[in-house]
Each structure stands twice: as structure tokens, then as C-alpha cells.
Amino acid sequence: MRKVVAGNWKMHHGPRAAADFLARFRPETDPESVRLIFFVAGLSLQAVKANARVPVGLGVQNIHWEPSGALTGEISAEMAAEAGASYALVGHSERRHVFGETDAEVGRKVGAAVRAGLVPVVCVGEQLEERRAGRLDAVLRRQVSAFIPGLRGCGEFMVAYEPVWAIGTGETATPQDASEAHGILREALGELGRAPILYGGSVQPGNAAALMSVPGVDGVLVGGASLDPEVFARIAAAGRSPG
């Protein structure tokens, strides 16, 4: 399976910076060997689409579960699809822990993405206290069981394992940590466990190849290191399939 190398720009890169990034993004890898996806601000979708020189998948970082309504400031999955997105991050740790998104809301958003024809990339991961308390397994299983019903009718989806303590901290899960968590996730997904599972949390050019060589790690979801085109191109190269 081609590795997925996805960038989550978070609240960075408006249309001008996005166009500039794409003009300078020249990964030394071809789309046959790695699958590139950018999760960008909705306002920058068109700029990425118009300026990409290599095939890239386009995604948004959040959606609302309603298709439309009096919900000031929100964007629906249908709107994101119409604006050019094919993917949607759902349940990112910052959505869960900064904006208080619940497991139930994550499930509804997954359902909305599926109905709109977007590929949901559902983020899960434990907080440091949960890991220390030996609750990794229970937390991941709870998060997975909350979104499985939303996948009904789904053609394709992905999961991103992003331990909260590794996001933006410079602290990366070891290959063993990733292997253990991905194993739990595949088991919790049951018959859906063949979906790609990505690792995210302080991925850098220096650790990307080691993480992607872990059996069961199908790619990476990169935050800070995806903002610079040269740095991200090096991570993309690390995902290149051998041969």
C-alpha cells in the first residue's frame, strides 16, 4: 500500500501563503509511490488546487454535521466538497481538547463526511494522564466505538493515531508506542481494520522513515513540519516505497 503523507496546516497559510508553498513544493517522489494530502483552511482550498504542480489530495480540518443551517461560523461537509475538498479531518485533538468536541459529535461529523462523499480521516489519541494511568487501550476503544456507526455506507476512511502528548511538543511516540496503539486500533475496528492508520505527533524529516517502517503504520499526519515546503518534501520522500 502506498504510504500516506498528510500535512495539517492548522490555522496557518491563507490563500497567498498557500500559493507560495505550492510554488516551492517539489517533492522528489512521484504520486505512484506516496499519497500526498493537505488539510488546509477552507479559504485556502482553491489556492492549493490552482497552484499544485504534483497531484495532491485536498482536505478540510473540520466540518459541522448539519448540511446547512443557522450555525454562524460553521462549514458543512457539503460546502467543503463543493469547494474542492475530498477529505475531512474529524475529531482532531485540538477540536476535542481546545473546542470541547465530544465523542458523540465526532461520530456525527463522520456521518456527515460520508454523506457528502468526503473521506473522513478520524483522529484519536490519549492524553498523557490517560497513558500514565494505563488507560491507552480503553481510551482508543471508546473513541473508535463512538465513530464506527457514522461510517455506515462509507467507501473509504482513515484513522490518525495522534497521542495528545506528542502533538506540537517535539516529543514523538517511539516506533513501539505507535505499533502498540495501531494494533489496538486495528483490533477495535474489527472488520474495518484494513483502513489506513496514520501516525501523527511531532513527525519530522529525521523520524518519519522510522515511523513509517513500523508494520501497521500506513503513513503520517504532520503538523508543524508540513508548513515548510522543503521540510515537508523531505518527509514525503521518507514515505517513498522501496524500489
Ligand code: 13P
Ligand atoms: P505536530 O506535527 O506539530 O506535532 O502536529 C501534529 C498534528 O496535530 C497533526 O494533525
